[in-house]
Amino acid sequence: xxxxxxxxxxxxxxxxxxxxxRYTLGAGGTAVFLLxxxxxxxxxxxxxxxxxxxxxxxxxxxxxxxxxLGGLVRNTHYWSAQLLMIxxxxxxxxxxxxxxxxxxxxxxxxxxxxxxxxxxxxxxxGYILRWDQGIQWALVVGTNLLKTIPVxxxxxxxxxxxxxxxxxxxxxxxxxxxxxxxxxxxVILTGWHIFRVRRDGGIAVPPxxxxxxxxxxxxxxxxxxxxxxxxxxxxxxxxLAIFFPAPIDAPIEQLTTMANDASxxxxxxxxxxxxxxxxxxVWGIVVPLxxxxxxxxxxxxxxxxxxxxxxxxxxxSNRLARLVLIGISLxxxxxxxxxxxxxx
Amino acid sequence: xxxxxxxxxxxxxxxxxSVLLVWFADSRRPQSQALTPRMTGEEEYCIACHTDLPxxxxxxxxxxxxCVTCHGGExxxxxxxxxxxxxxxGNNPSNLSVVEQSCGGSDCHSGTVEEERDHIQRVMTSxxxxxxxxxxxxxxxxGAQPDQVAHYGxxxxxxxxxxxSTGVQSLEAFDPSQETNPSIQTFGETCxxxxxxxxxxxxxxxxxLTGCAACHTPDVDSFPEGNVHQLTTAIPYTQCNTCHNRGxxxxxxxxxxxxxxxPTDRFHDYYQPIAQFTQCEWTLDCIDCHTRSEAMGDxxxxxxxxxxxxxxCRTCHGTLDELPLTHTIASxxxxxxxxxxxxxxxxxxxxxxxxxxxxxxxxxxxxxxxxGTYELVGKATGQVFSFSPVMGTQCTQNADEQESSYxxxxxxxxx
Numbered sequence: 062x063x064x065x066x067x068x069x070x071x072x073x074x075x076x077x078x079x080x081x082x083r084y085t086l087g088a089g090g091t092a093v094f095l096l097x098x099x100x101x102x103x104x105x106x107x108x109x110x111x112x113x114x115x116x117x118x119x120x121x122x123x124x125x126x127x128x129x130l131g132g133l134v135r136n137t138h139y140w141s142a143q144l145l146m147i148x149x150x151x152x153x154x155x156x157x158x159x160x161x162x163x164x165x166x167x168x169x170x171x172x173x174x175x176x177x178x179x180x181x182x183x184x185x186x187g188y189i190l191r192w193d194q195g196i197q198w199a200l201v202v203g204t205n206l207l208k209t210i211p212v213x214x215x216x217x218x219x220x221x222x223x224x225x226x227x228x229x230x231x232x233x234x235x236x237x238x239x240x241x242x243x244x245x246x247x248v249i250l251t252g253w254h255i256f257r258v259r260r261d262g263g264i265a266v267p268p269x270x271x272x273x274x275x276x277x278x279x280x281x282x283x284x285x286x287x288x289x290x291x292x293x294x295x296x297x298x299x300x301l302a303i304f305f306p307a308p309i310d311a312p313i314e315q316l317t318t319m320a321n322d323a324s325x326x327x328x329x330x331x332x333x334x335x336x337x338x339x340x341x342x343v344w345g346i347v348v349p350l351x352x353x354x355x356x357x358x359x360x361x362x363x364x365x366x367x368x369x370x371x372x373x374x375x376x377x378s379n380r381l382a383r384l385v386l387i388g389i390s391l392x393x394x395x396x397x398x399x400x401x402x403x404x405x
Numbered sequence: 406x407x408x409x410x411x412x413x414x415x416x417x418x419x420x421x422x423s424v425l426l427v428w429f430a431d432s433r434r435p436q437s438q439a440l441t442p443r444m445t446g447e448e449e450y451c452i453a454c455h456t457d458l459p460x461x462x463x464x465x466x467x468x469x470x471x472c473v474t475c476h477g478g479e480x481x482x483x484x485x486x487x488x489x490x491x492x493x494x495g496n497n498p499s500n501l502s503v504v505e506q507s508c509g510g511s512d513c514h515s516g517t518v519e520e521e522r523d524h525i526q527r528v529m530t531s532x533x534x535x536x537x538x539x540x541x542x543x544x545x546x547x548g549a550q551p552d553q554v555a556h557y558g559x560x561x562x563x564x565x566x567x568x569x570s571t572g573v574q575s576l577e578a579f580d581p582s583q584e585t586n587p588s589i590q591t592f593g594e595t596c597x598x599x600x601x602x603x604x605x606x607x608x609x610x611x612x613x614l615t616g617c618a619a620c621h622t623p624d625v626d627s628f629p630e631g632n633v634h635q636l637t638t639a640i641p642y643t644q645c646n647t648c649h650n651r652g653x654x655x656x657x658x659x660x661x662x663x664x665x666x667x668p669t670d671r672f673h674d675y676y677q678p679i680a681q682f683t684q685c686e687w688t689l690d691c692i693d694c695h696t697r698s699e700a701m702g703d704x705x706x707x708x709x710x711x712x713x714x715x716x717x718c719r720t721c722h723g724t725l726d727e728l729p730l731t732h733t734i735a736s737x738x739x740x741x742x743x744x745x746x747x748x749x750x751x752x753x754x755x756x757x758x759x760x761x762x763x764x765x766x767x768x769x770x771x772x773x774x775x776x777g778t779y780e781l782v783g784k785a786t787g788q789v790f791s792f793s794p795v796m797g798t799q800c801t802q803n804a805d806e807q808e809s810s811y812x813x814x815x816x817x818x819x820x
Contacts, residue, residue, distance in 0.1 A: 285410070286409055311491040
């Protein structure tokens with residue numbers, strides 16, 4: 062069989078170990094596919110979405126209810142974004158739990174973290190673009206957090222918001238950030254991230270001399286598996302999109318009035334929970350940054366997996382790094398659950 | 406290899422099913438029927454679901470008004486929850502808390518004061534909305550105020566232009582917790598149930614018993630789901646009775662006792678045992694005699710009902726010495742013609758002579774006939790009644806005793 066364009070995007074053969082679901086969870090590839098879905102559905106939404114405070118929520122309603130298959134496109138965009146968060150988290154957990162981040166993949170690990178943060182911000186900016194009563198609280202509280210930063214806070218706020226309070230300038234800025242500032246950035250960084258995977262010798266496995274399993278698979282087999290994953294994910298996205306429509310709410314009437322839904326988007330609930338503990342600068346900005354810093358430092362300061370231990374889960378040598386990640390994950394999960402508790 | 410192929414085949418079936426699901430869900434989407442009312446020029450999709458809703462009144466044609474102008478709501482949403490989430494006043498956009506946005510505006514029912522067309526201002530200051538009489542009287546009875554002039558209403562309200570001798574400039578909101586007398590406190594907690602912004606009884610059908618709809622959306626009883634969609638000026642007595650025959654106050658326990666029966670005989674089932682009625686008072690509809698100022702206020706804040714309810718037997722029948730006042734319709738813009746236009750039970754035209762109250766309000770459903778008798782057409786029934794003036798009859802009433810209560814002495818029908 063002659064390899065086609067898609068086959069050519071892959072190496073002719075790779076060690077079979079690198080392509081085992083059990084090892085990689087297929088998380089990185091899934092993330093790339095979800096990004097692709099997001100780009101396509103997002104572009105379709107751009108034909109109807111109107112980034113002005115008066116029209117934004119109405120244009121979202123138009124997309125949801127009146128554009129042919131618009132609801133499907135929007136719901137798929139929404140669910141791809143939520144799945145992407147989960148898949149990226151799974152990807153990060155896989156990389157840490159298998160010790161794959163070690164040199165020479167340290168830099169790519171950092172690239173991945175930057176991508177993670179960018180995707181979280183993409184998700185948040187996309188959420189704000191709804192500009193309806195459901196996002197009102199998060200918009201006001203989230204942007205006010207910036208003001209708490211010493212020295213630069215007010216300037217940062219004005220830079221992001223485009224004025225002394227959220228308004229038309231804010232929406233157009235979030236729109237621009239969503240599509241160019243973050244969207245384009247993520248596309249470029251993803252390309253770089255994938256390039257670095259190839260440059261760093263593919264997915265982490267022991268060097269050839271230490272490899273127990275010499276089996277290799279061809280790019281035909283690899284593409285086949287990827288197609289399988291893509292079909293499955295598409296089906297899941299459609300099913301989610303039909304049975305669980307993306308949130309939508311009535312247009313914002315007045316940004317100064319209190320919203321009836323005073324909760325952050327789900328991926329920021331853990332931060333919202335900490336905000337109840339006191340100083341918003343400490344709990345809302347410093348702690349999340351420290352969490353990111355700890356994650357970034359894992360390949361540089363903590364003991365790493367040995368060459369022979371690569372390619373499988375839970376290598377003994379990087380136990381500490383795994384404990385750190387488990388700690389952080391538990392923290393985020395428990396805080397999120399606390400925030401979800403009724404009456405909290 | 407085979408494994409992947411089999412999985413791919415299975416996954417493809419799943420994908421196919423999900424695509425079928427997409428197609429199925431899309432085909433079940435409500436048909437996006439849009440209505441673009443001329444007043445707003447913005448398309449509304451309310452009728453995608455509300456297809457068989459009757460037009461609310463000939464004065465509010467749906468092609469011009471649409472739905473959202475009065476009801477609010479999300480005009481584009483096809484999801485019931487979202488579409489209804491921003492509706493004004495729920496089932497009743499004329500609720501006094503939102504009436505200004507729903508029914509008001511200088512082009513609509515809060516038109517200019519000069520023309521007495523600010524109906525919302527009139528209603529907001531009327532005793533039906535302020536409940537001044539009961540509050541002032543109870544406060545007076547229990548020594549909280551020296552006179553029976555109104556100081557408090559259900560809500561605070563101000564009248565910028567007092568035009569009558571009994572008009573009050575402003576009212577504070579009545580707050581029972583500020584009262585020292587326990588009876589007044591109890592009154593405040595249990596008796597503030599009969600005014601236009603009172604909490605209606607539970608049930609969708611009763612949501613219409615506040616604001617404009619309390620009177621202008623009659624016949625809710627026939628619509629147990631509360632889906633009545635009607636505004637009219639032809640208001641039958643049954644609508645008045647939903648409040649005015651709903652029960653009675655028990656002054657010993659200072660409570661409002663709702664009646665538990667369903668009154669069917671308007672004459673015998675009236676809540677007030679000592680009330681007296683002449684024949685016309687229980688055969689005509691209330692609005693056949695009582696005018697719009699009496700019902701909706703005259704724009705002034707009054708201290709009680711007696712200051713605004715002025716139609717008496719003599720308004721139509723005159724006295725031994727005088728015939729009732731009359732008014733000949735002079736122009737096309739005459740208020741009598743305008744009102745007859747809204748409820749076309751009579752064929753009125755310029756040159757016709759109708760009876761008129763002392764305040765100059767035309768009783769546009771009456772007519773002076775050439776033989777000196779009169780005719781009245783029931784506003785809600787269209788029934789024609791004829792009647793004669795007192796003048797020239799055997800009536801022996803003293804000239805200075807001309808209020809209705811004196812007429813009742815002889816003419817009341819035995820209950």
